[in-house]
Amino acid sequence: MRTTNNVILQTSIKILLFFIVLYSVYIFTAGHYYPGGGFIGGLMTAGAIVLLLIAYDIKTVAKILPVNYRILTAVGLIFAIGTSAGALLFNVPFLTHAFGHVVIPVLGDISLHTATLFDLGVYFVVVGVTMTIIQTIGEDE
Amino acid sequence: MNNLIVLPILIPLLTGAILIFFSKRVMAQRWIATLSSIATIIVSFLIVQKVRSEGIQSLNISSWDAPFGITLVSDMFSSLLVLTTSIIGFVILIYSFKSIGEEREKFYYYAVFNFLLVGVNGAFTTGDIFNLFVFFEVMLMSSYVLLVLGGTKIQLRESIKYLLVNVISSALFVIAVAYLYSVVGTLNMAHVSLRIAEVGQPVIITVIAVLFLVVYGLKGAIFPLYFWMPGSYYAPPIPVLALFGALLTKVGVYSITRTYTLFFYHDAGFTHQLLGILAILSIIVGVIGAIAYWDIKNIVIYNIIVAVGVILYGISVMTPDSLAGSVYYLLHDMIIKAALFLLVGIVIAVTGTSNLKKISGLIKHYPGLAWTFFIAAMALAGIPPLSGFIGKVLIVKGGFEGESYVGAAIVLMSSLLVLFSIMKIFINGFWGEDRSYDVKEKAPVKWLLISPVILVILSALYGLGSEAILPYIYQAAETLSDPSIYIQAVLKE
Numbered sequence: 001m002r003t004t005n006n007v008i009l010q011t012s013i014k015i016l017l018f019f020i021v022l023y024s025v026y027i028f029t030a031g032h033y034y035p036g037g038g039f040i041g042g043l044m045t046a047g048a049i050v051l052l053l054i055a056y057d058i059k060t061v062a063k064i065l066p067v068n069y070r071i072l073t074a075v076g077l078i079f080a081i082g083t084s085a086g087a088l089l090f091n092v093p094f095l096t097h098a099f100g101h102v103v104i105p106v107l108g109d110i111s112l113h114t115a116t117l118f119d120l121g122v123y124f125v126v127v128g129v130t131m132t133i134i135q136t137i138g139e140d141e
Numbered sequence: 142m143n144n145l146i147v148l149p150i151l152i153p154l155l156t157g158a159i160l161i162f163f164s165k166r167v168m169a170q171r172w173i174a175t176l177s178s179i180a181t182i183i184v185s186f187l188i189v190q191k192v193r194s195e196g197i198q199s200l201n202i203s204s205w206d207a208p209f210g211i212t213l214v215s216d217m218f219s220s221l222l223v224l225t226t227s228i229i230g231f232v233i234l235i236y237s238f239k240s241i242g243e244e245r246e247k248f249y250y251y252a253v254f255n256f257l258l259v260g261v262n263g264a265f266t267t268g269d270i271f272n273l274f275v276f277f278e279v280m281l282m283s284s285y286v287l288l289v290l291g292g293t294k295i296q297l298r299e300s301i302k303y304l305l306v307n308v309i310s311s312a313l314f315v316i317a318v319a320y321l322y323s324v325v326g327t328l329n330m331a332h333v334s335l336r337i338a339e340v341g342q343p344v345i346i347t348v349i350a351v352l353f354l355v356v357y358g359l360k361g362a363i364f365p366l367y368f369w370m371p372g373s374y375y376a377p378p379i380p381v382l383a384l385f386g387a388l389l390t391k392v393g394v395y396s397i398t399r400t401y402t403l404f405f406y407h408d409a410g411f412t413h414q415l416l417g418i419l420a421i422l423s424i425i426v427g428v429i430g431a432i433a434y435w436d437i438k439n440i441v442i443y444n445i446i447v448a449v450g451v452i453l454y455g456i457s458v459m460t461p462d463s464l465a466g467s468v469y470y471l472l473h474d475m476i477i478k479a480a481l482f483l484l485v486g487i488v489i490a491v492t493g494t495s496n497l498k499k500i501s502g503l504i505k506h507y508p509g510l511a512w513t514f515f516i517a518a519m520a521l522a523g524i525p526p527l528s529g530f531i532g533k534v535l536i537v538k539g540g541f542e543g544e545s546y547v548g549a550a551i552v553l554m555s556s557l558l559v560l561f562s563i564m565k566i567f568i569n570g571f572w573g574e575d576r577s578y579d580v581k582e583k584a585p586v587k588w589l590l591i592s593p594v595i596l597v598i599l600s601a602l603y604g605l606g607s608e609a610i611l612p613y614i615y616q617a618a619e620t621l622s623d624p625s626i627y628i629q630a631v632l633k634e
Contacts, residue, residue, distance in 0.1 A: 071162065077154075077161075078158050085151060
């Protein structure tokens with residue numbers, strides 16, 4: 001437990017955190033048309049969590065975000081493998097992606113691509129790996 | 142559509158990802174890993190049969206046509222290697238159950254084991270030079286983890302060396318690919334071959350060829366670039382060592398073979414002669430090391446360098462017979478090196494030491510172990526009817542046909558010294574005065590012996606059934622000696 005008083009740091013990070021996470025989600029979803037994608041989005045989300053780690057200690061952050069990052073990495077891998085192996089079910093070459101327009105009531109007509117799911121896998125793996133590295137080094141005495 | 146050839150990569154990859162969820166449940170991990178490895182064997186066997194009946198199989202990943210997307214290509218050479226890899230993976234997996242220890246098993250051993258197989262199978266199957274680099278990295282990253290897993294002092298020290306060497310050689314690989322790309326403007330292997338043939342291999346391509354030789358030579362431990370291997374391979378536990386000895390260097394050998402038969406065959410007077418000289422020097426250095434040591438692990442490790450030299454000598458001669466011999470010998474060597482390392486592991490488990498001077502008289506208590514080792518040693522040296530014989534005969538025959546008399550003679554002489562080095566283990570370790578070893582109660586010898594016995598039987602069948610197997614080998618050699626078959630299968634022109 002920290003003994004020093006970090007009111008300014010903790011308060012500003014509480015506010016900043018949402019903006020950083022929002023921006024990382026924006027970067028992730030915009031990846032197909034603008035610079036960005038799963039890798040940089042994941043890194044930025046991990047960066048937000050690292051800011052939390054700087055403001056608080058590892059135990060508190062683990063309480064706020066009860067995520068096992070190794071499992072998250074594996075889930076990301078399964079996502080990526082699943083979307084690429086899904087092509088096998090439709091008898092097209094491995095990693096062939098599907099694309100289509102879907103009308104969703106609120107959002108209207110949006111184009112969906114299974115490559116996004118693949119990218120979501122990349123996103124999870126990047127967050128998982130970065131946080132595993134930082135946590136294991138941080139916990140190491 | 143032909144998604145069959147992606148399965149030897151996909152199955153271990155999926156298994157590795159699933160095994161991460163079960164990291165603390167050892168029995169579940171063992172079952173999942175075993176089942177997936179049996180599935181991989183079946184699939185790779187089907188691929189071999191399919192390539193045999195229908196010719197080279199290629200798959201344009203994500204439906205992009207050949208030079209623009211990544212292509213996976215299974216010709217006979219790579220599909221046979223994938224089959225051998227799958228079998229060796231299965232056998233070493235079974236050995237690991239009683240040998241690697243629960244501590245390591247709970248720390249993602251089987252997951253990383255599967256990722257290594259992904260890298261090796263992928264490197265054998267890919268038809269894209271940069272994708273080959275990526276699969277090299279998948280394989281190397283897993284091998285770093287397997288090498289350091291457990292964290293003993295010697296493992297930590299040797300991991301640093303191994304990592305340094307491989308990081309440098311990977312950087313060289315990227316540089317070599319960048320040079321090649323800036324000259325030919327494509328990464329698809331068949332397309333690269335076509336473009337090089339169009340310009341007729343100017344000097345810059347020959348320079349790139351030598352750069353590739355340096356890169357793959359570092360991975361595959363040929364003569365001046367083998368320095369990292371004896372130390373690094375001495376460190377890891379036995380199943381990991383067997384995996385490394387049987388698979389990792391062979392991927393380097395495969396890549397040299399692929400690039401030197403598909404890309405850089407126009408200026409054979411320079412490139413292939415250089416390869417031949419380095420191969421012969423590797424054989425000489427390897428046998429010197431194998432004779433010099435009194436440590437059983439080191440003896441077998443230096444025998445890897447000999448085998449790499451013999452195979453590459455066959456490639457450098459480039460006659461149909463020598464190519465077939467190299468393919469045959471490569472498969473034989475993967476099987477027999479895995480068997481020897483596993484047997485050496487049992488000897489170490491029984492006696493508690495790898496120093497040959499402290500071991501003797503094992504044959505009285507462990508006759509099964511002794512005779513398995515004897516047969517494996519005979520196969521290694523190339524005594525007919527075992528598997529090492531035909532490969533070497535073809536290589537030597539090809540050497541004489543190619544009027545490379547000195548090289549062929551050295552290959553022949555090396556067999557004698559290899560036989561000497563391996564019989565040194567047999568005579569000193571298994572014969573002689575019987576000593577009682579304290580640790581012998583602990584080692585589950587019967588279970589451990591299953592794996593090398595399977596491999597030795599395979600090796601014997603491989604030698605005895607060579608009549609049935611040689612058509613496959615010659616089909617592989619035909620593709621190697623005529624790149625247009627490969628190019629046509631990929632680009633479909």
